[in-house]
Amino acid sequence: MRVRSEEKEKNKMIYCDNAATTRMSDAALIKMTELMKEVWGNPSSLYSHGQRAKEVLEEAREKVASAIGAQPGEIYFTSGGSEADNQAIRSAAELGRKNGKMHIVSSAFEHHAVLHTLEKLEKEGFDVTLLDVHENGLVVPGEVEAAIRDDTCLVTVMYANNEIGTIQPIREIGEICRRKKVLFHTDAVQAVGHIPVDVRGDNIDMLSASAHKFHGPKGVGFLYVKKGIRLTNLIEGGAQERGKRAGTENVPGIAAMAEALKEAVGGMKVNGERTAALRDRLIEGLKQIPHSALNGDAVNRLPGNANFCFEGIEGESLLLLLDDKGVQASSGSACTSGSLDPSHVLLAIGRVHDVAHGSLRLTIGDDITEDDVDYVIKSVREVVELLRSFSPIWRDLMAGKKEFIL
Numbered sequence: 001m002r003v004r005s006e007e008k009e010k011n012k013m014i015y016c017d018n019a020a021t022t023r024m025s026d027a028a029l030i031k032m033t034e035l036m037k038e039v040w041g042n043p044s045s046l047y048s049h050g051q052r053a054k055e056v057l058e059e060a061r062e063k064v065a066s067a068i069g070a071q072p073g074e075i076y077f078t079s080g081g082s083e084a085d086n087q088a089i090r091s092a093a094e095l096g097r098k099n100g101k102m103h104i105v106s107s108a109f110e111h112h113a114v115l116h117t118l119e120k121l122e123k124e125g126f127d128v129t130l131l132d133v134h135e136n137g138l139v140v141p142g143e144v145e146a147a148i149r150d151d152t153c154l155v156t157v158m159y160a161n162n163e164i165g166t167i168q169p170i171r172e173i174g175e176i177c178r179r180k181k182v183l184f185h186t187d188a189v190q191a192v193g194h195i196p197v198d199v200r201g202d203n204i205d206m207l208s209a210s211a212h213k214f215h216g217p218k219g220v221g222f223l224y225v226k227k228g229i230r231l232t233n234l235i236e237g238g239a240q241e242r243g244k245r246a247g248t249e250n251v252p253g254i255a256a257m258a259e260a261l262k263e264a265v266g267g268m269k270v271n272g273e274r275t276a277a278l279r280d281r282l283i284e285g286l287k288q289i290p291h292s293a294l295n296g297d298a299v300n301r302l303p304g305n306a307n308f309c310f311e312g313i314e315g316e317s318l319l320l321l322l323d324d325k326g327v328q329a330s331s332g333s334a335c336t337s338g339s340l341d342p343s344h345v346l347l348a349i350g351r352v353h354d355v356a357h358g359s360l361r362l363t364i365g366d367d368i369t370e371d372d373v374d375y376v377i378k379s380v381r382e383v384v385e386l387l388r389s390f391s392p393i394w395r396d397l398m399a400g401k402k403e404f405i406l
């Protein structure tokens with residue numbers, strides 16, 4: 001149902017989908033193109049042009065490591081967050097299998113890169129406990145502790161959720177895992193570059209991150225693995241990444257990622273505060289729409305995330321109509337849009353199917369202004385009203401034939 005709105009504003013584009021991907025920063029873009037042109041050697045080659053590429057690679061490793069409080073030797077470059085998640089979990093599982101520990105603790109609202117890897121491991125005989133994330137979208141550390149058994153080889157809980165933006169009590173969970181001597185992995189793809197992450201202070205053994213979520217290029221990310229933990233290869237071949245990830249390194253992409261991360265961490269405090277203030281303005285504005293609700297905890301959430309449910313409408317039509325007004329947003333995650341199933345994250349926080357279908361995720365970046373936020377609020381309000389005006393569910397709700405949930 002694509003209604004071309006007459007008031008479609010030509011060329012207007014307010015990008016509110018930074019959880020799906022971000023625009024590359026100028027510094028990262030310049031770094032990447034310069035290196036593609038000038039340092040195109042293979043870092044494994046012994047002649048000077050290859051060695052120059054090797055230097056670029058190792059400089060990037062140092063920058064990335066220092067951004068999260070790690071040592072350069074603990075960083076493995078990957079093709080992105082999904083690969084890092086897969087390798088971390090697979091590695092912990094193989095270590096567990098060797099020691100007769102085949103139980104894994106995770107949460108119900110992880111990214112599919114984690115959930116689908118866990119499903120695969122279950123088919124191989126692993127036992128997986130998925131923790132409840134409750135109505136506020138937060139894992140309770142005491143419940144992690146209670147779920148850990150003598151045969152638990154891994155706890156994997158995401159740092160911040162990609163749909164509802166809730167920030168997990170990672171430090172507390174890490175502390176429990178350290179005490180119980182269980183490996184702790186966190187998918188920190190939404191956190192790194194957005195909120196402070198310190199692998200030592202947070203007691204993290206393994207961490208996944210992805211460049212395109214913090215204004216770096218797509219197709220590049222990294223896995224932090226604490227010294228002494230043995231990785232299992234997903235890709236066999238050459239001896240790149242200390243023998244743990246074969247394939248000629250994406251030198252320009254990796255260097256651009258390091259540049260983007262350095263920039264993101266440098267501007268984190270100022271940008272984070274500014275973005276969080278705009279997010280709160282957005283949340284306040286959207287709350288005024290009748291029968292709407294914010295998804296996830298209002299306080300422990302990423303600076304740019306506002307995720308709402310609106311009763312009586314469908315998310316997909318909402319997105320298309322917003323697009324006509326120049327507002328680029330998402331319902332649920334990019335990975336599941338296109339499927340008609342409601343988001344597993346919204347179901348995990350207890351939203352019923354009908355309500356979960358009417359969800360909207362707005363993830364703003366630091367390029368947005370107060371005027372933009374006000375325009376987004378106005379646009380969402382208009383579109384919700386329009387969709388409700390021809391929604392049979394809304395008609396039933398208004399006629400009292402159905403009970404409002406929100």
Ligand SMILES: *Cc1c(COP(=O)(O)O)cnc(C)c1O
Nearest residue numbers: 080081082111162187189190210
């Ligand atoms: C985007 C995302 C991923 C996947 O990262 P890619 O680099 O796109 O593979 C994994 N986990 C979370 C939480 C994400 O937001």
